[in-house]
């Protein structure tokens with residue numbers, strides 16, 4: 001069945017539909033990873049987005065039980081060059097097409113994804129729509145131009161109620177802004193006693209859980225759309241050790257008086273080089289973000305820049321100069337991508353240990 005992708009600038013791509021046969025409207029973004037389509041499509045940070053993959057063959061190792069980053073993918077659509085109809089891997093349980101059908105997500109293949117990516121790189125991430133070729137392009141374009149992208153994505157993907165993921169180690173309250181399971185996996189691996197809470201949990205509710213540390217998760221959309229979380233971070237800062245990832249990093253910067261901005265086309269892929277300014281070491285990192293912390297806004301804050309992106313010099317990490325708190329823009333939990341930055345979870349544990357020791361000494 002023929003389907004078309006229409007971009008805000010009027011470009012039309014005609015391709016073959018797969019997955020669910022429904023229309024999709026959202027922001028079109030590209031990911032440059034060569035593998036990891038299952039993790040990408042189930043990463044809640046892509047909520048509402050139409051994601052294109054620059055790697056040409058997608059679906060060749062199928063979909064397995066273990067690699068989901070959320071139970072219900074929030075991605076709006078998948079745009080690919082070629083979708084493999086035969087999946088070959090011992091872990092394979094469904095084809096990509098089957099999964100998208102089950103989850104009600106449309107896909108479009110036979111698209112020149114390199115051309116599409118070049119358009120986005122040149123003009124920036126833009127709105128797009130996937131619909132039947134029977135639809136009138138002018139009418140669809142009119143509808144697309146008049147449409148507004150949602151601003152409540154965090155509310156859509158965050159858990160509605162708190163739940164535990166028990167362990168016998170440090171008690172970590174994980175604020176779920178659209179958490180990837182990889183973060184929970186890394187904390188569980190370190191025996192943390194995790195309580196996952198909704199994005200709008202108040203600081204008093206969090207205090208009542210008596211955490212040793214707070215983890216701010218990744219999540220979709222503009223960090224400025226979640227003012228209640230910025231307030232909560234402000235209120236807890238300095239009281240409880242804190243570690244933040246991606247959206248968590250951006251919210252932390254805003255809570256500390258910094259600012260964020262929307263990037264032209266963002267960073268989405270599995271091999272983004274990041275420099276650790278303390279050690280000079282470069283880590284290859286997994287990334288998925290369209291906003292970034294504005295380093296110029298940090299002058300009058302108590303934040304220190306710890307990491308920068310090698311490709312474009314944007315901010316990738318922060319540490320508070322007075323309080324036990326640090327955050328990164330990239331994904332140390334990988335999923336998908338390299339695990340170079342995984343040690344940051346150990347640093348979070350060290351931070352909680354140090355704070356606990358100091359607390360006992362002063363008791």
Ligand SMILES: NC(=O)CC[C@H](N)C(=O)O
Nearest residue numbers: 218219221246247290291
């Ligand atoms: N992965 C994330 O947490 C993304 C953060 C934010 N939504 C952005 O696009 O920049």
